[in-house]
Amino acid sequence: MKPKEWIEQIHKGLEFRRIYGQEDDWYGTEKLFFERDVQVFGPNLIQSTGDALLSDLTVPNPRILVTPRNGEMMVSAEILEALDNYLLERLRLRESVEDCFLWVFLWGWSCAKIGYDSEFGFDYKGMAPGMDGTLSQFDKKGRRIETGPGETGMPWVIPVMPHDIVVPWGTRKLRNAPWVAHRIVRHVDDIKADMKYKGTPIATMSMKDFMESYQTTMKPYRTAVDLSGSTSSSEEVFFAELWEIHDQEDGKVRVVQTGGDGFLREEEDSGQINGLPFVELSEGMRTSAMWTTGSARYLRQSQEEMDDISQTAQIQRRISVIQFLYRKGAIAKEEFDKFMRMQIGAGIAVEEGVGSLDEVIKALTPVNNNNALYVDADFVRRNAKEVVGMSSNQMGEFDKSTRRTATEVQTVSQAASTRMSRKHAMMGGFYGEIIRKVNQLVFTFWDDSHMVRVTDPWGGEKWEKVDPERIKGEYDYSVSFSSEPPVSEGSDFAKSLQAFQILAADPMVDPVALRGVLARAFRDPSIKKVFLKERPMESQNAPISGQMSGMPAGGGSLPTQNGEASGSML
Numbered sequence: 285m286k287p288k289e290w291i292e293q294i295h296k297g298l299e300f301r302r303i304y305g306q307e308d309d310w311y312g313t314e315k316l317f318f319e320r321d322v323q324v325f326g327p328n329l330i331q332s333t334g335d336a337l338l339s340d341l342t343v344p345n346p347r348i349l350v351t352p353r354n355g356e357m358m359v360s361a362e363i364l365e366a367l368d369n370y371l372l373e374r375l376r377l378r379e380s381v382e383d384c385f386l387w388v389f390l391w392g393w394s395c396a397k398i399g400y401d402s403e404f405g406f407d408y409k410g411m412a413p414g415m416d417g418t419l420s421q422f423d424k425k426g427r428r429i430e431t432g433p434g435e436t437g438m439p440w441v442i443p444v445m446p447h448d449i450v451v452p453w454g455t456r457k458l459r460n461a462p463w464v465a466h467r468i469v470r471h472v473d474d475i476k477a478d479m480k481y482k483g484t485p486i487a488t489m490s491m492k493d494f495m496e497s498y499q500t501t502m503k504p505y506r507t508a509v510d511l512s513g514s515t516s517s518s519e520e521v522f523f524a525e526l527w528e529i530h531d532q533e534d535g536k537v538r539v540v541q542t543g544g545d546g547f548l549r550e551e552e553d554s555g556q557i558n559g560l561p562f563v564e565l566s567e568g569m570r571t572s573a574m575w576t577t578g579s580a581r582y583l584r585q586s587q588e589e590m591d592d593i594s595q596t597a598q599i600q601r602r603i604s605v606i607q608f609l610y611r612k613g614a615i616a617k618e619e620f621d622k623f624m625r626m627q628i629g630a631g632i633a634v635e636e637g638v639g640s641l642d643e644v645i646k647a648l649t650p651v652n653n654n655n656a657l658y659v660d661a662d663f664v665r666r667n668a669k670e671v672v673g674m675s676s677n678q679m680g681e682f683d684k685s686t687r688r689t690a691t692e693v694q695t696v697s698q699a700a701s702t703r704m705s706r707k708h709a710m711m712g713g714f715y716g717e718i719i720r721k722v723n724q725l726v727f728t729f730w731d732d733s734h735m736v737r738v739t740d741p742w743g744g745e746k747w748e749k750v751d752p753e754r755i756k757g758e759y760d761y762s763v764s765f766s767s768e769p770p771v772s773e774g775s776d777f778a779k780s781l782q783a784f785q786i787l788a789a790d791p792m793v794d795p796v797a798l799r800g801v802l803a804r805a806f807r808d809p810s811i812k813k814v815f816l817k818e819r820p821m822e823s824q825n826a827p828i829s830g831q832m833s834g835m836p837a838g839g840g841s842l843p844t845q846n847g848e849a850s851g852s853m854l
Contacts, residue, residue: 287540287547294465294527294540297450302501305446305575310391311499313580316587317390326594329668330583334389337579337672340704341711342382347764348372348719352757360755363748366738367726368719368761375433375441375722381714383443388567392576393446395458395564396714397466398721399555400729403434403442404468405528405537406554407480408729416731423477430474439725441718444562446575447498450527455574458564462533466562468526469494475524475548486543490520530560557724563717567707579672586668590661597657610645614638708765716761727756 285293301307317330350365352358372378380396387394400406401417410418417437421430433440448467455461475485489497525542530553537553540546555561566576615623619632634644734750787793 287545290527290529290538290540291542293452294450294529297452297465298501300453300455300573301446301450301575304573305392306577306581307447307501309581310447313390313578313584316584317580326587326590326592329587329590329665330580333583333668333672334386334580337389337707338382338385341707341765342378342385344765346372346378346381346715348715349762349764351760351762353759354757357755357757357759360757361759362738363736363750364723364755364759366748367734367736367750367755368723370736371439371722372719375439377441377715377718380441380443381711381718384565384714385567385711387443387445388565388578390578390580391446392578392581393564393566393574395444395446395449395562396718397442397444398439398561398563398718398725399434399442400439400725401434401436402480403430403432403440404470404478405480405539405549406729407551408554410479416729416733420479427477429477437730439722441722445498449562451574456570456572458562458574459559461560461574463529463531464560464562466528466530468528469523470526471522472524473522475526481539481548483544483546483548485524485526485548486541487521487523488525488541488543489523491523492520494523530556530562532556532560554729555725557721557728559721561721563714563721565710565714567710582671583668586664586671589664593657593661593664597654600654600657606647608645608647611638611643614644711765712763715763719761720759723759726750727752 313330317328317334348365348368350361350368352361384394384396402420407418407420410420415437417435419436421428421434421436423429433442444466450465450467451458451461452463458464469489470485472485472487475481526548527540527542528549529538529540531538535553535556536550537555538547539549541548553561564574566574567579570576610620614635615632616635619634623632634641638644730750730752732749732751732753735747736750738746738748784798787798788795
């Protein structure tokens with residue numbers, strides 16, 4: 285397609301997003317989350333619920349566990365696991381995932397973009413001699429023209445708001461989209477200095493315009509719309525709105541600009557390795573479109589009800605202040621002022637000859653129905669928790685409504701855990717897919733000059749060379765979110781060794797099979813040297829429990845698949 289045709293396709297994709305993603309409500313939901321109006325009286329249910337949900341899913345330190353799909357890649361998996369957990373920290377992946385999930389909570393969808401070297405497109409033809417990256421982050425004078433995550437010879441991960449992603453009509457899964465357009469806003473001088481671009485960039489917005497573009501879908505500088513309505517003065521318009529199109533059909537990346545008529549970039553997409561360089565995250569269940577509704581939008585009704593309840597309670601508290609009637613002239617002004625100051629133990633004088641005190645002043649009984657309002661408020665809170673599938677205990681609260689039996693508590697806890705477990709699985713899959721794509725970039729573009737520190741099963745540390753040709757392969761990735769010590773190969777072996785020592789004393793346990801369990805937990809193939817092919821005659825009758833380590837001094841044979849003895853551990 286020609287540039288103008290791409291612009292038209294992007295314009296149609298924007299309309300697809302607006303309708304199915306309910307984009308017209310995005311800014312209002314965001315405003316309720318961050319900026320409460322001064323006239324609003326109730327607690328911010330949207331913010332508190334979102335914070336509880338975000339904390340439950342992202343606070344524990346994540347840890348990547350790599351499992352090879354081929355038994356010959358055991359040692360490589362150990363190196364790759366150490367590398368991935370290093371990159372997890374180096375790339376600040378946890379921060380990016382937290383941003384993505386916050387946007388999912390607000391708007392129903394977000395994604396992470398994975399790249400290498402330059403933030404605005406890696407061109408492997410421009411790799412610097414002796415390096416596994418480029419210097420396109422700098423202009424010819426050495427001035428940095430990229431201040432984002434791009435670093436020479438390193439992968440990167442950035443969170444992307446749904447406002448900046450466009451897909452064609454009918455897209456249900458991002459990975460199946462024929463193309464994805466990512467909106468990028470850059471200063472025109474940086475675009476001119478970037479060696480990857482050609483042509484002349486056109487300034488169409490200021491940074492004020494850019495920030496306001498997240499507040500409305502009908503901005504005057506939107507693609508394929510007249511640009512003359514920009515609210516900024518011409519002196520402030522220094523930025524170009526670019527659309528970076530990743531085409532999965534021909535494997536190319538193209539860059540068009542709002543108001544332009546040509547490609548600023550058109551070349552092979554180096555980031556498309558086994559799919560598009562994006563990983564999507566969505567909390568809700570999908571029907572016919574990729575765009576979904578965020579939980580925060582469903583909470584807006586609960587928020588409105590809570591505000592109304594809080595405002596009514598405030599009014600009732602104010603009118604419940606003591607009220608009374610008094611006979612005019614029965615109390616002198618200075619004495620009345622003393623009474624209104626509410627001083628403890630204050631006495632006031634009543635004028636003589638005005639009759640009994642009952643005839644001087646009469647208190648009114650205020651009407652206060654706050655207790656009923658508090659019950660309503662608890663009901664609204666429960667509805668809000670139901671939206672995200674969290675119980676009171678998961679929100680950090682105690683259920684004080686009535687006494688519950690242990691069975692009832694367990695049933696509710698299991699139901700809440702079932703809903704949350706799906707979200708945990710979703711987060712784990714998100715991490716795993718990001719790491720998988722990062723690894724593909726490492727396998728493709730890194731050389732063997734990198735080193736990583738590996739912890740062996742015995743707790744020692746060693747430095748291993750990261751050789752892409754050696755570690756390249758197919759792996760399964762899982763993520764631990766537990767607040768307990770992270771899962772690792774060393775902890776797996778320690779647990780197996782502890783079980784070995786306990787079970788070795790049981791005469792009903794097959795010692796050969798038990799050694800196999802320990803051997804499989806120990807990834808270093810050199811452990812097979814410990815076992816002899818045949819047991820010495822004098823040790824054949826020795827019980828396995830007679831050794832401190834649980835292993836006979838003479839070693840032993842391991843069974844093969846056909847049941848015959850063998851010296852191999854695998």
